[in-house]
Every structure is written in C-alpha cells, then in structure tokens.
Amino acid sequence: MIQLNPLRPFDIFDFSVAGEEAQGALPLTSLPRVLAELAPEAPADARDALFNWRLRGFVREEASMAGLDGRKRKFVALEVDGVLWLVCQRCLTVKPESLSVRTVLELVRTEAEADAAPVDDDEVDVIVGSRHFQLAELIEDELLLALPIAVKHDVCPEVHPDLVTGADGQVVPEEAPEDAEEETKPSPFAALADLKRRH
Ligand SMILES: [Zn+2]
Structure with missing residues (x-):
C-alpha cells in the first residue's frame, strides 16, 4: 500500500x-x-x-x-x-x-x-x-x-402535493379560478378540473 x-x-x-x-x-x-x-x-x-x-x-x-x-x-x-x-x-x-x-x-x-x-x-x-x-x-x-438513469425511491415517502386531487371529496385549493377560460386543447389540468366538477 x-x-x-x-x-x-x-x-x-x-x-x-x-x-x-x-x-x-x-x-x-x-x-x-x-x-x-x-x-x-x-x-x-x-x-x-x-x-x-x-x-x-x-x-x-x-x-x-x-x-x-x-x-x-x-x-x-x-x-x-x-x-x-x-x-x-x-x-x-x-x-x-x-x-x-x-x-x-x-x-x-x-x-x-x-x-x-x-x-x-x-x-x-x-x-x-x-x-x-x-x-x-x-x-x-x-x-x-x-449514476442511475432514473432515480426512484423503492417506496416514496409521500405523494407529491401537486398530485393530490382532493381525497374524501374535499375540494383542492384553487390554483386558478375554475372555468375562467375555455379549454381549447388538452392540458395537464383538464383531468383535475373534471374531477372537481364531479363533486
Ligand atoms: Zn420518491
């Protein structure tokens, strides 16, 4: 040595x-x-x-x-x-x-x-x-x-806040006024908006 x-x-x-x-x-x-x-x-x-x-x-x-x-x-x-x-x-x-x-x-x-x-x-x-x-x-x-190509927990500690969509029927805090504008193309928020309307 x-x-x-x-x-x-x-x-x-x-x-x-x-x-x-x-x-x-x-x-x-x-x-x-x-x-x-x-x-x-x-x-x-x-x-x-x-x-x-x-x-x-x-x-x-x-x-x-x-x-x-x-x-x-x-x-x-x-x-x-x-x-x-x-x-x-x-x-x-x-x-x-x-x-x-x-x-x-x-x-x-x-x-x-x-x-x-x-x-x-x-x-x-x-x-x-x-x-x-x-x-x-x-x-x-x-x-x-x-370095790993994609880093991932074996089990993630919690769901990322942006992905929480109002469990138990609670309305998710607004990020923008609902239905404030026409949806002209699919957006990541469209699915979330649909979920909200159902409540
Ligand atoms: Zn994780």
Whole structure:
C-alpha cells in the first residue's frame, strides 16, 4: 500500500507495473462534476460526503510468440463507494443514492491505441494512461457513469402535493379560478378540473 493523493498527478504506468495498491477518501467538494449533480434540496451536510476509493495495479503477460518476448498489458482495478443525494423522479423529493464503482481498466499510451483496442471484452475498459495521471478525474468519470438513469425511491415517502386531487371529496385549493377560460386543447389540468366538477 502506498500513499497516493488523487488530486496530484502520478505515473499510473509505474503504479500498474509495480503492482501497487492505494486507497483513501476523497471529499465530494473536490469532485466538481459529481458535485454538480447533487440535488439543490439536499440536506446541508450532503456536500460533506466522502467517496472511498481503492486502486490496485497489475499486469498480464501475453503469451510470447516465437522468438519474441511477451508483451506486458497494464491494468488498474478501481473501486469507489459513496453517497450522493439525488431527486426521486417519481415524487420529486430528494433521496440518498449509494454509488458504487467496480471497474478494471487497461492502460494504453495513446488515443489511437485506445481506439484500436478490441471491444469484445465486456470486463475491461481501455483508458489512456499518463506519467502525470489525474486519479480524481478518473474517479469523477466513473462516478458519473455509475449514476442511475432514473432515480426512484423503492417506496416514496409521500405523494407529491401537486398530485393530490382532493381525497374524501374535499375540494383542492384553487390554483386558478375554475372555468375562467375555455379549454381549447388538452392540458395537464383538464383531468383535475373534471374531477372537481364531479363533486
Ligand atoms: Zn420518491
């Protein structure tokens, strides 16, 4: 285990070849692109979240061809865990979402090499390594990929107030004078108005 500051550049090729391992906790506030996803209505201390990370380097020796030395393929395995408050798409209140990254990345030297890499390996992604690699940026990239497409509570805490349509025959407080204008096209409020007229 070595000391590694994700906010300082380091040689990720050397890290991989030496089979190094490092871990730490990175504050959300040092991950600006992830922080931008934080729900504005999140609790005040949600900004203080820490993301635990762990990076491990390793190589795989490719079988040598006749008379040639085997090529060393360089990899890192990255794990990141943390909690980000996001907006539930069903009830529009905030919820803490656990984000988890478990990925194995092969290091190549150039974009061209990355483009040329076979895409048939589902287990391993390819990234361009560097002698001045920014781990925090990789952690950000991977966390953004780990964001759920649609955030939802398993069970929403309550129905969103806009969807309450006068239970028990109670008239919903008016948002606009009823029948004040002709409905010329279907609107989201038409169904609500129909419900009101029935009472
Ligand atoms: Zn919800």
